[in-house]
Amino acid sequence: MKELKIHKLLNFKVDAIRRVNIPKDNGKLRPLGIPTLKDRCLQKLLKIVMEPYLEPLGDRQSFGFRPGRSCHMAVSYLTSLLTRRYRQIVKRRRMTTFKNTEIASTNFYSTYTILDADIKGCFDNISHEWLTNNIPFPKDFEYLLTKL
Numbered sequence: 001m002k003e004l005k006i007h008k009l010l011n012f013k014v015d016a017i018r019r020v021n022i023p024k025d026n027g028k029l030r031p032l033g034i035p036t037l038k039d040r041c042l043q044k045l046l047k048i049v050m051e052p053y054l055e056p057l058g059d060r061q062s063f064g065f066r067p068g069r070s071c072h073m074a075v076s077y078l079t080s081l082l083t084r085r086y087r088q089i090v091k092r093r094r095m096t097t098f099k100n101t102e103i104a105s106t107n108f109y110s111t112y113t114i115l116d117a118d119i120k121g122c123f124d125n126i127s128h129e130w131l132t133n134n135i136p137f138p139k140d141f142e143y144l145l146t147k148l
Contacts, residue, residue, distance in 0.1 A: 014147055015039055043148060049138055057135075 015036040021029035035043065051067065058066060063074035128146075137145060 009042075009144065012042065012144060012147060039148070042144065046144060046148070053136060053138060 015038065017033040017035055017039075020032045020034060022032050024030050055067065061077070063069045063071065063077070132142065132146060
């Protein structure tokens with residue numbers, strides 16, 4: 001597309017987003033914004049440029065919407081983590097036969113918390129100013145992110 005050439009990107013103007021309401025199970029409508037093909041191409045370009053910068057900064061235990069990760073990997077990770085933790089607890093319980101040692105008086109039980117959260121309106125209410133100030137973006141593409 002001619003609009004996505006580098007000299008044209010300096011004066012890039014975002015087109016109006018088409019709004020469509022999708023019915024939900026509870027009878028309410030969910031608004032959905034559909035960008036134009038030109039805007040989608042630019043969004044994909046920014047994703048390709050920014051992903052190598054941002055992906056290494058992500059949490060190792062985060063699996064949602066990450067390249068090369070899936071919900072199956074998250075379940076597998078949790079299963080191995082909890083199994084390994086359970087084996088450590090059972091192994092340490094057997095060591096309580098040493099009554100007069102420091103091992104017997106140590107509390108080996110700990111709790112893991114698994115949190116599944118859905119924050120209502122998260123993407124609508126997230127501070128874009130904080131994101132642009134605190135996340136390292138490639139220098140030549142910062143202005144495009146604020147336009148989109």
